Amino acid sequence: MPRGDKSKYSDKQERKADHIAAGYEKRGVSEKESERRAWATVNKDDGGGKKEGGSGRGKHTGHPAAHKGGKSGGKASASRSAASRSESAKKGCVRQVLQNGAIMKLVMRLGVERASCARADHPC
Numbered sequence: 001m002p003r004g005d006k007s008k009y010s011d012k013q014e015r016k017a018d019h020i021a022a023g024y025e026k027r028g029v030s031e032k033e034s035e036r037r038a039w040a041t042v043n044k045d046d047g048g049g050k051k052e053g054g055s056g057r058g059k060h061t062g063h064p065a066a067h068k069g070g071k072s073g074g075k076a077s078a079s080r081s082a083a084s085r086s087e088s089a090k091k092g093c094v095r096q097v098l099q100n101g102a103i104m105k106l107v108m109r110l111g112v113e114r115a116s117c118a119r120a121d122h123p124c
Contacts (some may be wrong), residue, residue, distance in 0.1 A: 008049025009042070017042045
């Protein structure tokens with residue numbers, strides 16, 4: 001098999017590479033470079049082609065390339081005020097408490113406008 005041959009890649013891997021390449025092109029990266037980065041990402045994610053005769057079909061992948069979000073994230077919340085971030089945290093805390101069905105039913109029955117957090121360490 002010549003270098004660069006894509007015959008051992010599954011349809012899903014090809015679709016994935018196309019989607020990744022489109023994202024790079026949308027951000028202004030050249031078509032050739034987008035293609036190169038896309039296939040590098042698919043290889044990193046899946047460990048190469050998944051069709052028979054290759055590395056095996058149906059193997060679980062850890063999707064390492066998909067776990068980069070936290071490294072570059074936080075820019076949006078950094079630009080918000082401390083009060084705004086605190087309010088969001090309180091809302092999330094109440095939502096987490098209300099996800100329990102029994103508590104939700106109780107709150108609905110009582111007609112409580114705003115429930116407080118059940119966590120002792122968090123003053124909602």
